[in-house]
Amino acid sequence: MPELPEVEVLVRHLNPLLKRKRITSVEVRREKIIRPTSVRELNAALIGAEFGEVTRRGKYLLFELLRSRGEQTRQLLGHLGMTGRMYLVPAGAPLPKHAAVVLGLGRENFVFEDTRYFGRFTLDVSSIAGLGPEPLGEAFDADALRSALSRSTQAIKVKLLDQTVVAGVGNIYASEALFRAGISPRKPARKLSKAEASALVKSIRAVLAHAVKSGSTIPLDFAGAEKKDGLFYYGSTAGQSELYEERMLVYDRAGKPCSKCRMPIRRIVQATRSTYFCPTCQK
DNA sequence: CACCATGTTCCTTG
DNA sequence: CCAAGGAACATGGT
Numbered sequence: 001m002p003e004l005p006e007v008e009v010l011v012r013h014l015n016p017l018l019k020r021k022r023i024t025s026v027e028v029r030r031e032k033i034i035r036p037t038s039v040r041e042l043n044a045a046l047i048g049a050e051f052g053e054v055t056r057r058g059k060y061l062l063f064e065l066l067r068s069r070g071e072q073t074r075q076l077l078g079h080l081g082m083t084g085r086m087y088l089v090p091a092g093a094p095l096p097k098h099a100a101v102v103l104g105l106g107r108e109n110f111v112f113e114d115t116r117y118f119g120r121f122t123l124d125v126s127s128i129a130g131l132g133p134e135p136l137g138e139a140f141d142a143d144a145l146r147s148a149l150s151r152s153t154q155a156i157k158v159k160l161l162d163q164t165v166v167a168g169v170g171n172i173y174a175s176e177a178l179f180r181a182g183i184s185p186r187k188p189a190r191k192l193s194k195a196e197a198s199a200l201v202k203s204i205r206a207v208l209a210h211a212v213k214s215g216s217t218i219p220l221d222f223a224g225a226e227k228k229d230g231l232f233y234y235g236s237t238a239g240q241s242e243l244y245e246e247r248m249l250v251y252d253r254a255g256k257p258c259s260k261c262r263m264p265i266r267r268i269v270q271a272t273r274s275t276y277f278c279p280t281c282q283k
Numbered sequence: 284c285a286c287c288a289t290g291t292t293c294c295t296t297g
Numbered sequence: 298c299c300a301a302g303g304a305a306c307a308t309g310g311t
Contacts, residue, residue: 006289
């Protein structure tokens with residue numbers, strides 16, 4: 001479940017679990033995931049290093065690697081793609097079918113599992129350089145958003161997925177934020193008024209902050225669960241899945257009544273991806 | 284078999 | 298150089 005809130009909750013979960021743990025082995029089962037880093041480079045950088053802080057930038061996870069005094073510290077960059085998960089399991093526990101990278105930490109293994117293998121686990125941190133502002137940070141305001149959109153004729157929904165405009169909004173929360181702001185997803189980005197940009201900034205912040213708070217509150221089913229593996233995933237149990245979906249006002253709700261006006265929610269396709277909105281509430 | 288899926292990157296076209 | 302559109306990546310669910 002990887003947009004900014006899911007990554008943020010995962011980072012908060014992993015940080016205390018990984019801190020000060022020493023990496024004793026590295027097993028790369030899918031080389032694509034560490035690209036452009038080689039297995040040799042990854043081994044050299046990781047084996048013998050300890051984890052420092054785990055932080056987040058947009059949808060990326062950043063793992064600080066501490067080495068003994070005098071040696072340079074490096075960073076490891078993680079991205080969950082569409083289906084990535086990261087969790088700790090006891091050493092010797094069976095690995096899932098799509099385990100991409102496994103780090104040995106003594107009595108535990110740190111597993112990066114990714115069914116579709118769209119994720120990343122690499123020493124190449126260059127992709128964070130071009131990211132736009134953090135949506136929950138001070139730099140993200142109506143002026144910043146408007147100037148980022150000023151030359152774009154594309155629909156606002158499509159531009160919200162552009163990580164250089166704002167870092168961390170994905171397909172679910174883009175639809176949710178536009179609904180809360182009362183803005184049509186088809187509105188050309190550069191036509192947003194100052195008032196609309198201001199409302200959109202507020203709704204993006206609210207939607208993301210609320211999701212982080214909910215994710216942090218829900219007892220997530222991480223390592224230790226029996227049948228359902230240990231993972232980061234809101235929908236890992238039926239009850240939690242319902243809680244999660246209830247929070248969505250428009251996403252994946254085509255045909256269901258709008259929470260404000262009861263008209264049916266519509267699904268359209270923009271830039272090959274689904275958008276959900278209320279045609280009467282969103283102009 | 285068809286279509287859908289939380290994301291990014293690469294290629295082409297204008 | 299830039300913006301925009303679309304395919305590619307890979308696997309699984311319905």
